[in-house]
Amino acid sequence: MLDVVLLVLASLASFGRMLAAYILSLLVAISLGILMARRRTAEAILMPILDVLQSIPILGFFPIAIVIFVSFLPKSIGLELAAIFLITTSLLWNMIFGVYTSVKSLDPNMFHMASVYRLKTFSRIAYIYVPAARAAIAANSIISWAGGWFFLTSAEVISAGSEEYKLLGIGSLIMDLYSKGDMLEFYIATAVLFAIIIASYLLIFNPATNLVIQHHLLPAWHRAFYYIYRFVSIVWEHIMHLGIKFESKGMAKHNMVIAVPLLTLPLLYINVVANLQKSPLFILEFMTNFLISLARVSLVVVVSFMITIVMAYLSLVKGLGPIIAIVGEILASIPAILWWPILSPLAVKASWLVSFIVFLQGSLWYEFFNVMLFGVPKIKMEVLELAKVYSIRGFNYFRYILIPSLLPSIASGALSAWGGAWNASIVAEYFESGSTTIDLGGVGSMLSKYTYGGRYDIVLYTVILWALMIVLLNKSVWSQIFKRVEKSFVVE
Amino acid sequence: MALVSLINIVKSFGEGGKVLRVLDGITLDIGEEFIAILGPSGCGKSTLLRIIAGVEKADSGEIKTVGNLVYGFVFQSPTLLPWLTVVDNVALPLIAKGVDKKVAREKALKYLSLVGLNGFEDFYPQELSGGMRQRVNIARALVVEPTILLMDEPFSQLDPLTAEALRAEILDIWLSGVTTVKSIVMVTHNVEEAVLMADRIVILTPRPAKITKIIEVKLPRPRDRRSKSFQDVVDQVYEYVS
Ligand SMILES: Nc1ncnc2c1ncn2[C@@H]1O[C@H](COP(=O)(O)OP(=O)(O)OP(=O)(O)O)[C@@H](O)[C@H]1O
Ligand SMILES: [Mg+2]
Numbered sequence: 001m002l003d004v005v006l007l008v009l010a011s012l013a014s015f016g017r018m019l020a021a022y023i024l025s026l027l028v029a030i031s032l033g034i035l036m037a038r039r040r041t042a043e044a045i046l047m048p049i050l051d052v053l054q055s056i057p058i059l060g061f062f063p064i065a066i067v068i069f070v071s072f073l074p075k076s077i078g079l080e081l082a083a084i085f086l087i088t089t090s091l092l093w094n095m096i097f098g099v100y101t102s103v104k105s106l107d108p109n110m111f112h113m114a115s116v117y118r119l120k121t122f123s124r125i126a127y128i129y130v131p132a133a134r135a136a137i138a139a140n141s142i143i144s145w146a147g148g149w150f151f152l153t154s155a156e157v158i159s160a161g162s163e164e165y166k167l168l169g170i171g172s173l174i175m176d177l178y179s180k181g182d183m184l185e186f187y188i189a190t191a192v193l194f195a196i197i198i199a200s201y202l203l204i205f206n207p208a209t210n211l212v213i214q215h216h217l218l219p220a221w222h223r224a225f226y227y228i229y230r231f232v233s234i235v236w237e238h239i240m241h242l243g244i245k246f247e248s249k250g251m252a253k254h255n256m257v258i259a260v261p262l263l264t265l266p267l268l269y270i271n272v273v274a275n276l277q278k279s280p281l282f283i284l285e286f287m288t289n290f291l292i293s294l295a296r297v298s299l300v301v302v303v304s305f306m307i308t309i310v311m312a313y314l315s316l317v318k319g320l321g322p323i324i325a326i327v328g329e330i331l332a333s334i335p336a337i338l339w340w341p342i343l344s345p346l347a348v349k350a351s352w353l354v355s356f357i358v359f360l361q362g363s364l365w366y367e368f369f370n371v372m373l374f375g376v377p378k379i380k381m382e383v384l385e386l387a388k389v390y391s392i393r394g395f396n397y398f399r400y401i402l403i404p405s406l407l408p409s410i411a412s413g414a415l416s417a418w419g420g421a422w423n424a425s426i427v428a429e430y431f432e433s434g435s436t437t438i439d440l441g442g443v444g445s446m447l448s449k450y451t452y453g454g455r456y457d458i459v460l461y462t463v464i465l466w467a468l469m470i471v472l473l474n475k476s477v478w479s480q481i482f483k484r485v486e487k488s489f490v491v492e
Numbered sequence: 493m494a495l496v497s498l499i500n501i502v503k504s505f506g507e508g509g510k511v512l513r514v515l516d517g518i519t520l521d522i523g524e525e526f527i528a529i530l531g532p533s534g535c536g537k538s539t540l541l542r543i544i545a546g547v548e549k550a551d552s553g554e555i556k557t558v559g560n561l562v563y564g565f566v567f568q569s570p571t572l573l574p575w576l577t578v579v580d581n582v583a584l585p586l587i588a589k590g591v592d593k594k595v596a597r598e599k600a601l602k603y604l605s606l607v608g609l610n611g612f613e614d615f616y617p618q619e620l621s622g623g624m625r626q627r628v629n630i631a632r633a634l635v636v637e638p639t640i641l642l643m644d645e646p647f648s649q650l651d652p653l654t655a656e657a658l659r660a661e662i663l664d665i666w667l668s669g670v671t672t673v674k675s676i677v678m679v680t681h682n683v684e685e686a687v688l689m690a691d692r693i694v695i696l697t698p699r700p701a702k703i704t705k706i707i708e709v710k711l712p713r714p715r716d717r718r719s720k721s722f723q724d725v726v727d728q729v730y731e732y733v734s
Contacts, residue, residue, distance in 0.1 A: 107571070109567060109568075109569060109571045110571060110573075112542065112547065112567070112571070113565075113567060113571045115547040116542075116545055116547050116563070116565040117565075117584065117585035117588060117632075117636065118585070118588065118589070119584070119585075119588045120588065123584075123587070123588035127573060127576065127584060127587075127588075128573065131573070131575040131576075132575075134575075244587065244588065244590060245590050247590075248588070248589050248590025249590065
């Protein structure tokens with residue numbers, strides 16, 4: 001029988017890991033988001049870096065991260081920190097952008113007010129920046145939390161070269177049960193995972209979001225949330241209070257000093273670009289695979305857009321919002337690797353379908369939650385009434401009413417979905433368990449394969465070329481799309 | 493004696509190709525008095541106030557001050573934080589200075605009642621009328637116990653009746669000496685308002701702003717808008733307003 005103690009411990013371990021990664025992401029997102037919104041140079045440096053980081057599967061670096069962490073720390077702690085660090089990289093980016101946009105769009109008079117009354121960093125964080133970013137933080141947390149679970153298993157089981165590292169956790173437990181062939185126990189453990197995911201949404205993230213956007217948009221259990229809310233506010237207030245006391249005594253400098261470990265990444269570039277020139281064959285292999293993945297990712301982004309529009313329609317017109325939202329939260333949270341065993345009858349025969357589903361899970365929900373949490377609440381009722389009065393229906397309804405009303409959120413959602421799809425490629429294009437290996441080609445598969453093979457030099461080159469291509473595409477395609485959106489579709 | 497002396501203040505905005513000169517050599521002494529700064533829209537009045545308050549740096553020129561001055565600032569729009577209650581909005585400058593929250597709130601309550609907002613302390617800004625929000629803005633400026641009160645078109649966004657009532661209250665607070673305020677510098681578009689309230693009226697040119705004329709208003713207080721002498725001063729000011 002399934003070892004209940006093990007199941008409980010594994011669940012707690014995974015949840016703890018997620019929570020640690022989430023709290024870390026929150027703190028980093030608040031610091032970097034504010035820094036970028038308030039300091040030109042930080043904005044100029046970090047913006048392109050973050051753009052790239054959100055579109056490259058940092059999870060591909062897992063073995064490298066393990067090597068780094070383990071070389072400084074005892075093995076068990078090092079592995080744990082490496083896992084938390086990597087889950088963080090799948091939570092972080094949209095949260096940073098959320099904070100950044102909120103602070104950036106604050107009324108400039110607020111900044112005059114803050115400087116006239118000599119508000120220093122902590123006062124500003126506590127009374128201006130974080131409250132202003134609350135809604136963005138909450139809504140992005142919903143997406144990020146799912147993204148964390150999506151990659152959780154990949155962060156708990158990693159074979160790097162000849163070695164396999166495994167952390168105690170519900171993700172690794174489930175994969176273990178699957179490869180041992182204990183199907184009943186596999187399903188029980190999977191059910192427990194679902195229960196944890198659902199509970200975390202109903203108890204924490206949904207009520208928090210409902211509270212700050214002041215719409216009862218998501219199903220939630222508010223009574224229990226109250227205690228969590230009290231606890232978190234008290235802790236936060238104490239920290240801020242200490243900070244304000246500290247800086248008012250003149251002990252802290254006015255300027256924020258925030259360590260930016262990300263800034264060391266460009267150094268890697270310089271180191272490696274020289275070597276790349278030697279291998280035209282490798283570049284050819286990369287380009288072929290990149291184009292394959294690009295086609296998949298583009299298709300996924302388009303399909304995500306269409307599904308999102310249909311679901312936005314169903315929730316706006318048919319009132320199905322809460323149901324779609326909770327189903328979305330669950331589906332989005334299912335660890336990517338789990339889709340393969342869950343859909344095992346299809347895995348070999350129709351692997352492209354499973355791959356597509358995994359891609360979609362890593363991508364669709366960014367689009368969906370962006371539209372549902374930022375677009376739908378801001379839709380002007382007049383516009384919907386106009387559609388009713390003139391009985392605009394069918395295709396015209398989508399073309400002239402729904403899509404234009406949601407457009408800004410559709411565009412920013414699509415950008416996140418694009419990043420999400422690229423990230424998902426490492427789990428959607430390659431799967432390995434026991435004797436089964438599924439390899440669909442593409443850069444994601446390339447990265448996974450070389451990682452499993454322990455060829456970290458090639459992993460590094462792949463990631464660098466990947467980053468260059470992303471920069472190219474973001475600068476050419478996406479910036480054009482955003483320019484169009486800003487010009488033609490601002491509904492006021 | 494002057495509390496603040498501005499000497500040849502110059503300020504431009506923009507960098508590289510487009511440079512917008514805003515202030516073009518402003519020299520002015522601010523004593524224990526009520527000064528109105530009158531100038532056309534966009535000429536740089538708000539910028540000048542911010543330079544006096546020390547939150548914006550002049551490109552050149554000098555500012556001399558006497559001792560430790562504390563500035564209160566009444567913003568053109570109330571600029572209240574929507575997520576804080578009225579009392580917390582007013583207490584914020586003190587809390588940020590590290591004053592104990594309870595003490596800060598008590599002081600905030602005192603100034604809220606001075607501007608006639610007894611009983612509204614737990615409301616949120618969105619729940620107040622425009623005039624009430626502007627009172628909160630004024631209470632927040634007073635709570636830091638300023639020596640100099642800087643006001644940026646404090647009445648321009650209010651309806652005429654509310655504006656007139658608030659003008660009278662500001663004058664009352666100023667003349668009764670219940671606060672620490674020694675001088676007031678008020679930016680305005682409104683000639684009659686300047687004549688009603690100020691001891692001296694500083695008239696600025698369109699951008700880049702220079703001082704064209706400083707007019708002393710020697711009328712006794714309370715001033716009567718309908719009196720002949722009042723109208724004479726108004727006419728005199730209009731001569732310099734282009
Ligand atoms: N931070 C800034 N950066 C660039 N230009 C600025 C900045 N602040 C003000 N300006 C410009 O300087 C000029 C003067 O602005 P300021 O707000 O001081 O004028 P004002 O006299 O207060 O105008 P108003 O009567 O509309 O309040 C304006 O043209 C404005 O666009
Ligand atoms: Mg102004």
